[in-house]
Amino acid sequence: MTAMRTRYRAITALLAAMVAVSLVVPASGQAPKKYNAPKTPWGDPDLQGVWNDATSTPLQRPANVGEKNTLSDEEAEEFQKSLAFDLSRDRRDGGNAADVNRAYNEHWMDARRLKITADRRTSLIVDPVDGRIPTLETPPPERQRVRTVRGEAATRFAAGLPADYTDMSWPVRCVVRTDVPPYLPTIYNNNFQIFQSPGYVTIAPEMIHSARIIPVDGRPHLNKNLRQWLGDTRGHWEGSTLVIETTNFKAEEGVLFQGANPATFTITERFTRVAADSINYEFTMSDPTTWSKPWTALIPWNKVDPDEQMFEYACHEDNFDIVHFLTGARLREKNGETVGQRPARAAEER
Amino acid sequence: MQLRRIMVFLGVAGVTVLLSLAVYPLFGQQRPQAGQQFPAAYRAPRLADGHPDLNGIWQALVTANWDVQDHEAQAGPHPELSGAYAAGPAGQSIIEGGEIPYKPDALAKKKTNFENRLKVDVSSDKTWHELGDPEMKCYMPGVPRATYMPFPFQIVQGTGPSILMAYEFASATRIVRMNWEQAAPTDSWMGWSRGRWEGDTLVVDVTGQREETWFDRAGDYHSDALHVVERYTPMSPYHMMYEATIEDPNVFTRPWKISFPLYRRMEKSVQLLEFKCVPFTEELLFGKFGKQAAR
Numbered sequence: 001m002t003a004m005r006t007r008y009r010a011i012t013a014l015l016a017a018m019v020a021v022s023l024v025v026p027a028s029g030q031a032p033k034k035y036n037a038p039k040t041p042w043g044d045p046d047l048q049g050v051w052n053d054a055t056s057t058p059l060q061r062p063a064n065v066g067e068k069n070t071l072s073d074e075e076a077e078e079f080q081k082s083l084a085f086d087l088s089r090d091r092r093d094g095g096n097a098a099d100v101n102r103a104y105n106e107h108w109m110d111a112r113r114l115k116i117t118a119d120r121r122t123s124l125i126v127d128p129v130d131g132r133i134p135t136l137e138t139p140p141p142e143r144q145r146v147r148t149v150r151g152e153a154a155t156r157f158a159a160g161l162p163a164d165y166t167d168m169s170w171p172v173r174c175v176v177r178t179d180v181p182p183y184l185p186t187i188y189n190n191n192f193q194i195f196q197s198p199g200y201v202t203i204a205p206e207m208i209h210s211a212r213i214i215p216v217d218g219r220p221h222l223n224k225n226l227r228q229w230l231g232d233t234r235g236h237w238e239g240s241t242l243v244i245e246t247t248n249f250k251a252e253e254g255v256l257f258q259g260a261n262p263a264t265f266t267i268t269e270r271f272t273r274v275a276a277d278s279i280n281y282e283f284t285m286s287d288p289t290t291w292s293k294p295w296t297a298l299i300p301w302n303k304v305d306p307d308e309q310m311f312e313y314a315c316h317e318d319n320f321d322i323v324h325f326l327t328g329a330r331l332r333e334k335n336g337e338t339v340g341q342r343p344a345r346a347a348e349e350r
Numbered sequence: 351m352q353l354r355r356i357m358v359f360l361g362v363a364g365v366t367v368l369l370s371l372a373v374y375p376l377f378g379q380q381r382p383q384a385g386q387q388f389p390a391a392y393r394a395p396r397l398a399d400g401h402p403d404l405n406g407i408w409q410a411l412v413t414a415n416w417d418v419q420d421h422e423a424q425a426g427p428h429p430e431l432s433g434a435y436a437a438g439p440a441g442q443s444i445i446e447g448g449e450i451p452y453k454p455d456a457l458a459k460k461k462t463n464f465e466n467r468l469k470v471d472v473s474s475d476k477t478w479h480e481l482g483d484p485e486m487k488c489y490m491p492g493v494p495r496a497t498y499m500p501f502p503f504q505i506v507q508g509t510g511p512s513i514l515m516a517y518e519f520a521s522a523t524r525i526v527r528m529n530w531e532q533a534a535p536t537d538s539w540m541g542w543s544r545g546r547w548e549g550d551t552l553v554v555d556v557t558g559q560r561e562e563t564w565f566d567r568a569g570d571y572h573s574d575a576l577h578v579v580e581r582y583t584p585m586s587p588y589h590m591m592y593e594a595t596i597e598d599p600n601v602f603t604r605p606w607k608i609s610f611p612l613y614r615r616m617e618k619s620v621q622l623l624e625f626k627c628v629p630f631t632e633e634l635l636f637g638k639f640g641k642q643a644a645r
Contacts, residue, residue, distance in 0.1 A: 040508065040509065041397070041398030041399070041509055042398065048508065048510045163640060163641040163642075164636070164637070164639070164640025164641060164642065164643075165632050165636040165637075165639075165640065166632075173628060173629075173632065174628055175626055175628050175629060176626075193512075193514075193525065195506045195508060195510065195512070195513075195514045196508045196510070197405050197506050197507055197508045198397075198405070198508075200405075200506065202506045202514060202516070204514060204516075204523055204525070208521070209490075209521065209522065209523050209540075210521040210523065211504075211506070211514060211516035211521070211523045211622075213504060213506065213516060213621070213622060215621070219619060220619075222621070226623070228623065228624045229624055229626055230624065309525075309527070309535075310525060311535075311536070311538070312490075312524075312538035312539060312540055314490065314538065314539050316488060316489070316628045317489045317490065317539055317560075317562075318478070320475045320478065322635075322636050322639075323472055323473065323636065323639055326636065326639035326640065327473075327639060329641070330639070330641070333641070
């Protein structure tokens with residue numbers, strides 16, 4: 001909803017800040033136990049409904065859980081408690097500065113994000129087995145240059161001194177948010193509604209109100225010279241699993257996860273209904289110019305109570321933040337403040 | 351003399367009939383008249399639940415986005431910069447009876463809206479939405495404007511409890527909840543849509559729309575009491591009739607009705623693309639708050 005928009009930052013920052021722990025995971029596309037998904041009248045597996053992907057289980061396995069990929073019940077309880085403590089914005093134990101930073105508190109947040117996945121894993125990443133994103137490759141000089149420029153803009157923004165609106169990230173500018181694949185859990189609006197019609201599966205992420213209309217009839221992708229913020233997606237069924245491939249991403253820096261290169265990035269996502277109220281969402285990311293090898297994560301999507309509906313997440317229409325950030329920056333400049341003097345705000349504040 | 355005229359007439363008539371046969375072989379000799387049902391008593395294909403299948407990419411060809419009422423062709427903003435590029439086409443009113451039944455003071459506001467359609471001031475949260483056509487600011491257009499913007503939209507209809515309408519402009523979407531009874535839980539830009547079938551017609555009742563959307567670039571507007579009832583009726587494999595009754599006691603003296611056809615996009619590999627217009631309007635909205643501008 002509109003009011004929930006303030007101070008959102010790129011998911012990357014949030015996930016990087018999350019602390020966490022792992023297990024034996026089902027192989028790609030296979031349900032942990034056999035479940036016969038219902039079918040649509042035209043014979044496709046039925047994935048329809050409103051689903052939520054919030055969880056406190058971090059994308060990457062935290063160092064303090066060692067090599068453990070699945071936890072016992074007891075360990076899981078402790079893990080969840082510790083994660084929820086770190087994530088909670090309703091704590092009053094950090095002094096005035098922390099208190100102010102947490103004023104954008106739990107009232108606005110998705111409470112589901114304080115719970116670990118039901119399978120008690122210590123990371124959402126299932127491959128490689130260490131639960132960590134593979135090492136980053138050194139980008140070629142021209143990409144390094146673009147990233148540096150982007151990084152400087154991010155530093156100015158974090159210091160409260162953005163030069164203009166282009167110093168802000170695409171999510172802050174309300175161009176794209178959690179609707180860029182891969183779908184990663186964030187602080188709020190973690191809902192996705194899946195619609196199916198003959199020949200199509202459509203995913204409507206709540207944030208930002210876009211529709212990913214996926215042909216599953218075998219038609220080719222758009223021509224390579226027609227690129228989009230959210231790419232171009234085609235799907236097919238492998239047994240009861242929807243497998244989708246997305247290409248044709250726009251060249252703008254900072255749209256893709258960890259600054260992956262749109263020219264070499266590929267993503268495959270798999271949706272398998274493993275229970276009446278659960279979908280296994282898996283994605284495999286590959287970009288030889290960004291990561292040393294491909295990696296895969298599995299995030300459970302839990303069905304939302306039918307009475308709880310999707311709401312319109314209007315973002316740009318009331319994006320007061322842009323003006324506030326910029327007006328504040330001009331005031332700070334007038335007061336003689338510079339980027340070097342101002343420490344970047346804590347990750348928590350974002 | 352007289353005879354020759356008659357012979358010429360018959361000749362022309364004959365050619366016309368032949369042409370009609372060639373162009374409309376499926377439907378016999380009768381050329382459909384504009385606004386007429388085509389062909390008579392069309393029965394749309396069905397989905398498994400027995401309801402007409404409205405799936406597809408649709409687009410209006412009317413120019414109501416410039417003005418829902420009669421309008422002449424017009425120069426665009428800043429013709430000294432854009433020449434004929436941004437000029438608007440002429441078009442006929444889509445309103446039954448031709449004109450919007452404004453209350454007198456409401457008509458004055460429409461005129462002010464038009465005068466201020468190119469102005470923007472987002473320096474205050476409170477007066478943020480007061481100036482400028484929401485389209486220029488890349489806001490979700492609301493209903494019914496989304497339907498007749500010069501962009502396609504897609505209907506995603508299965509047999510589930512809701513239908514999705516996805517619009518190319520601003521990647522706006524709305525969920526049509528079938529047979530949903532509760533009122534809109536809150537106001538939103540695209541409103542709260544409740545659908546039902548009346549025979550072959552999809553009827554969508556839309557309430558809970560934000561007051562800031564407009565009907566067109568001419569400044570035609572409404573309040574947050576806007577109530578729109580839309581009717582989508584399949585007419586042929588290639589088009590359907592769109593009708594909407596618009597009610598808003600704060601602004602209009604009585605309900606009024608618009609109608610126009612929606613055409614199916616038939617290109618072989620047509621798909622809904624992105625018109626994410628935020629980057630196209632940021633300089634206009636936020637440019638003046640930047641460091642360079644402030645100097």
